[in-house]
Amino acid sequence: MSQQRQIVASALATALALGLGSASAHAEDKAKEKCYGIVKAGQNDCSNLSGTHSCAGQAKTDMDVNEWKYVAKGTCKELKGLTADEAKAKAKK
Template identity: 45%
Template sequence: MNRLSTFALAASLSAALGGTAIAQDAGGDAMAATEKCYGVALAGANDCAAGPGTTCAGTSTIDYQGNAWKVVPAGTCETMEVEGDRMGSLEPLDRDLPTAS
């Protein structure tokens, strides 16, 4: 490889890796602007981890299930009110849980 080819390859790699770092920062900022909010998801509309017996997204079986969460904008969870004067929580709740079969 001549010097020009080596320089062009190095510049291309640098640009590609720099773009990846910028994309990761943007994704990190987006995640920092959100929080998990328990007890606000409708049945089958949770984002993940709805307690024992469930695997991930869409597995909650009860509206506003206390151990199921949705991703919401940061700072809004504890102000979210759902039916029956219930509020969202940053921690799993011991309410509206499916009965063991």
């Protein structure tokens, strides 16, 4: 196989893999939900409700109602977690 064909085949394989990977990630997102108040310090998935940080891994305390983590859809309540609306209401108190 010529070098040019190898490059084209490699580029095509990469494009296909990226397309399939994003579809898989999208399907995975639908199977998960944000669960507030269950996070250990440093293990949050992204920004918090109060806006004091905007990155994963920046939770300062365990079980902070402002912090969230993705969990399998339908398991948040089993983990004694809160929805975003419940967390906002509890944070106001």
